[in-house]
Amino acid sequence: MLKELTIEDLRTSLRGQIISRDDEGYEEARQVYNGMINKKPTLIVRCVDVADVISAVNYARQSGLTLAVRGGGHNGGGLGICDDGLVIDLSGMKGVRVDPAARTARVAGGCTWGEVDHATHAFGLATPSGIISTTGVGGLTLGGGIGHLTRKCGLTIDSLLEVDMVLADGRFVTANETENSDLFWAVRGGGGNFGVVTSFQFKLHPISTIIGGPTLWELDQTEAVLTWYRDFIVQAPEDLNGFFAFLIVPPGPPFPEHLHLKKMCGCVWCYAGPADQAEDVFAPIRDFGPPALYGIQEMPHPALQSAFDALYPPGLQWYWRADFVNELSDEAIAQHVNHGSQIPTMHSTMHLYPIDGATHRVGKDETAFSYRDTIWAEVIVGVDPDPANAEAIKKWTIDYWEALHPYSAGGAYVNFMMDEGQERVKATYRDNYERLAIIKQKYDPDNLFHVNQNIKPATY
Ligand SMILES: Cc1cc2nc3c(=O)[nH]c(=O)nc-3n(C[C@H](O)[C@H](O)[C@H](O)COP(=O)(O)OP(=O)(O)OC[C@H]3O[C@@H](n4cnc5c(N)ncnc54)[C@H](O)[C@@H]3O)c2cc1C
Numbered sequence: 001m002l003k004e005l006t007i008e009d010l011r012t013s014l015r016g017q018i019i020s021r022d023d024e025g026y027e028e029a030r031q032v033y034n035g036m037i038n039k040k041p042t043l044i045v046r047c048v049d050v051a052d053v054i055s056a057v058n059y060a061r062q063s064g065l066t067l068a069v070r071g072g073g074h075n076g077g078g079l080g081i082c083d084d085g086l087v088i089d090l091s092g093m094k095g096v097r098v099d100p101a102a103r104t105a106r107v108a109g110g111c112t113w114g115e116v117d118h119a120t121h122a123f124g125l126a127t128p129s130g131i132i133s134t135t136g137v138g139g140l141t142l143g144g145g146i147g148h149l150t151r152k153c154g155l156t157i158d159s160l161l162e163v164d165m166v167l168a169d170g171r172f173v174t175a176n177e178t179e180n181s182d183l184f185w186a187v188r189g190g191g192g193n194f195g196v197v198t199s200f201q202f203k204l205h206p207i208s209t210i211i212g213g214p215t216l217w218e219l220d221q222t223e224a225v226l227t228w229y230r231d232f233i234v235q236a237p238e239d240l241n242g243f244f245a246f247l248i249v250p251p252g253p254p255f256p257e258h259l260h261l262k263k264m265c266g267c268v269w270c271y272a273g274p275a276d277q278a279e280d281v282f283a284p285i286r287d288f289g290p291p292a293l294y295g296i297q298e299m300p301h302p303a304l305q306s307a308f309d310a311l312y313p314p315g316l317q318w319y320w321r322a323d324f325v326n327e328l329s330d331e332a333i334a335q336h337v338n339h340g341s342q343i344p345t346m347h348s349t350m351h352l353y354p355i356d357g358a359t360h361r362v363g364k365d366e367t368a369f370s371y372r373d374t375i376w377a378e379v380i381v382g383v384d385p386d387p388a389n390a391e392a393i394k395k396w397t398i399d400y401w402e403a404l405h406p407y408s409a410g411g412a413y414v415n416f417m418m419d420e421g422q423e424r425v426k427a428t429y430r431d432n433y434e435r436l437a438i439i440k441q442k443y444d445p446d447n448l449f450h451v452n453q454n455i456k457p458a459t460y
Pocket of ligand 1: 141
């Protein structure tokens with residue numbers, strides 16, 4: 001029998017720090033990105049290495065405390081933290097090692113995407129991620145990963161080569177296509193259900209500068225823009241990515257003053273193909289409308305990756321709803337026009353991210369991410385700094401989502417969901433759910449890792 005671990009055993013086994021309720025710094029340590037989340041864990045363990053993670057997992061399992069794992073802390077539903085439990089905080093586990101010859105990067109489990117982009121860009125290389133560089137590599141990757149390079153390179157998990165993990169029983173394993181391949185299949189979309197990923201290895205792509213930025217149109221052109229966009233994007237070259245958005249134009253540069261605080265619709269483009277073909281690729285976009293703002297320019301890839309960071313600092317109130325979308329019918333567009341035009345606050349938005357192109361070349365049972373055959377990941381987010389507006393942004397988001405959900409494909413991208421229950425999780429994994437439940441039973445039979453979009457261990 002293993003000796004029961006005490007909190008003192010945990011403390012002496014760590015290089016990192018334990019922060020408990022009475023400690024200075026607790027209030028700061030328990031904050032996550034979404035200001036709507038207000039959870040109070042018993043212990044926060046700031047791990048600095050794999051050994052710390054093993055100790056913290058063993059302690060959580062033996063003490064029976066609820067366990068949450070925090071990567072970048074961005075999750076909409078606050079799944080990187082919990083009430084009255086133990087949080088493994090990976091934010092102290094940093095480091096990106098680029099191998100420029102092999103075109104790979106080894107990324108520590110607590111990195112953010114800005115850190116990865118910074119390290120890889122020095123070598124003219126990049127891997128696909130999301131659109132805000134302060135997001136954690138951990139949560140974004142394990143859920144799938146959708147961003148500016150999705151049509152060209154696929155999801156983030158399609159560039160994932162290997163993970164190192166600490167399992168529920170404290171064992172340390174590596175998972176890739178040949179070693180623990182069932183686990184590697186499951187972590188590519190199955191979220192944090194299977195253990196703590198202490199390091200990721202990614203394939204890198206020769207992408208250094210891109211040509212991109214926003215094009216904005218008047219709100220009363222929305223119907224025409226969306227009708228054009230739905231047909232344009234699916235036949236555009238895969239080197240071009242472009243997501244549709246409703247927005248209230250931020251009152252500052254680079255936006256011209258006459259557009260400040262105006263409700264508009266637009267697209268954010270990223271072209272990562274041959275520069276001499278860019279003129280032709282952008283011609284239909286420039287000519288359509290034409291846009292009230294044409295903000296396309298050449299820039300380093302990390303500049304686009306971090307372009308929205310300042311607009312979305314930590315601590316804003318966020319309410320999320322999402323769906324996958326196969327088809328944008330005229331009826332769905334009419335609902336978008338109706339609800340998008342009622343966008344309640346400057347930070348609120350609706351995005352339609354294309355996930356066709358390279359994403360479709362991976363089969364829906366090749367990784368846990370099932371919706372390989374859909375065209376868009378739709379996300380509606382009510383966002384505002386003022387907690388007094390929480391109910392208003394929530395209402396707009398839910399009303400909008402309920403109007404559009406009948407036109408959706410069924411499930412939603414797990415990283416765009418809050419706490420919507422088991423049926424929604426199952427709807428998202430579709431036929432892959434059963435296989436995920438069997439793998440969960442093998443690696444985490446007691447569901448130690450349940451603060452996530454949870455996959456229940458299979459019962460026989
Ligand atoms: C402003 C903003 C913009 C976003 N943009 C995009 C986007 O463009 N594309 C996109 O795909 N998503 C995007 N997202 C969603 C994002 O992918 C999710 O919020 C994701 O969960 C964030 O990961 P994190 O590590 O920062 O979060 P956390 O809250 O730390 O963790 C989220 C979940 O992942 C688990 N987890 C995190 N790290 C690990 C690890 N190392 N090992 C095991 N489990 C782990 C946690 O336990 C938790 O269940 C965005 C979110 C925000 C707030």
